[in-house]
Amino acid sequence: MKKLMVAVMFVLATGTAVSAQDFKPGMQKQITSEQRAKMMASRLMLDDKTSAEFVPLYEEYVNKLSECRPERRQRGEGQGLSDKEIDEQLKARFDRQEKRLSIQREYYDKFKEVLTIRQVKQLYDQPNPARKFPSRTPKAQRR
DSSP, X not given: OHHHHHHHHHHHHHHHHHHHTTOOTTOOOOOOHHHHHHHHHHHTTOOHHHHHXXXXXXXXXXXXXXXXXXXXXXXXXXXXXXXXXXXXXXXXXXXXXXXXXXXXXXHHHHHHHHSOHHHHHHHHTSOOTTOSSOOOSOHHHHO
């Protein structure tokens, strides 16, 4: 019995060590738009027929929203900008927000054709689906 217990503990210990080798601090598993759409379909508790219509539509929606994301900035990049560059960045942000809103309005009508209005509300109450890396800093530190 002791040998069996030792063998099981050894297998568990080596299995944990092997699976932990691929993990690097700061890395997050990226979820594809297809996986995101399937998760949303299950969250909305859709039947097979509705899910078959919804998943490609939602994938398309997420991909279009992801085009509105700004490029990743390096830390401290915005400190040495001129007034003109800051003005251009703010205008670009407003353009992205307008584009994002127009995409949301466009797909609102498409989602209403496939889903009930309560499901559409639940869909739009979700956080940004195009955001790949949710913020992990406490709200007090973001300010």
